[in-house]
């Protein structure tokens with residue numbers, strides 16, 4: 001069962017000025033969904049601004065050739081963000097993930113809308129268009145655009161294809177199903193060349209990124225009878241290799257390739273001293289619930305949380321909870 005888009009179609013047809021926002025450290029699904037949706041609204045003659053709590057990482061800049069995406073405070077103010085009839089959040093329903101845009105969203109007089117596929121959820125006081133069965137928010141945005149009767153341009157189709165391809169690990173994660181592949185098929189019909197998108201995403205690595213991967217993968221350790229594979233990145237790794245925080249993306253999925261691992265985590269020390277944890281699971285282990293214990297959230301098989309430092313104590317807390325979960329469970 002898909003979403004009933006009728007109430008959102010009415011909201012869209014009745015409004016002119018839109019603001020679209022996604023989560024901190026935006027990924028392919030966040031940016032692809034925002035740009036696909038923005039393009040469709042613009043083709044209906046609407047005024048659209050995309051205002052995010054974080055800057056776009058370099059490796060995803062190709063999605064935004066016209067540089068429409070702005071970081072709040074960087075050429076766009078909170079007052080600008082409040083000048084909207086409708087404010088749409090995509091790819092999160094968590095206050096914490098909105099970071100500095102949170103106060104704007106709390107304050108705005110605009111109609112508030114959330115389009116999302118995450119299991120973890122706060123009440124954002126918005127009209128919710130949510131489907132946890134969708135592999136990516138990009139699938140939902142495509143379905144919305146089709147309900148609007150808009151034909152995506154090639155650039156919009158590339159943005160939505162990227163959203164879906166990245167959130168499914170290029171169609172290999174368990175969230176990939178017929179609906180996912182059919183959405184991708186329609187986007188290919190609209191002009192996407194998957195090989196070109198793949199090259200943009202995965203074959204324009206910096207040497208620093210590749211070296212960071214080498215260093216971090218050489219540190220992978222397994223624990224709890226091989227059920228947990230884990231690794232970490234310290235600030236000094238970024239400094240020594242001149243790598244960027246977004247260069248750690250996908251490393252946690254590599255950890256999960258160890259045979260027998262039911263769960264993988266990566267701990268990334270932040271500049272602030274906090275520690276970002278990414279969780280992935282392949283067994284019945286619900287890592288959204290585990291991340292929620294630490295104030296984070298996400299999906300059953302992919303989640304994240306931000307812990308206070310110092311690094312060693314954050315690591316100890318997380319390993320303790322995972323040890324209890326994994327050793328109390330029979331192997332898959």
Ligand code: 5GP
Pocket residue numbers: 023091092094096097118120277278279295296297298299302303304305306
């Ligand atoms: P990643 O580990 O790749 O950052 O995130 C995995 C999934 O969990 C993504 O869908 C992401 O949006 C979600 N996620 C990551 N960190 C947090 C967090 O701190 N809070 C919530 N609610 N979700 C998170």
Ligand code: MN
Pocket residue numbers: 029030091117135136137167
């Ligand atoms: Mn997503």
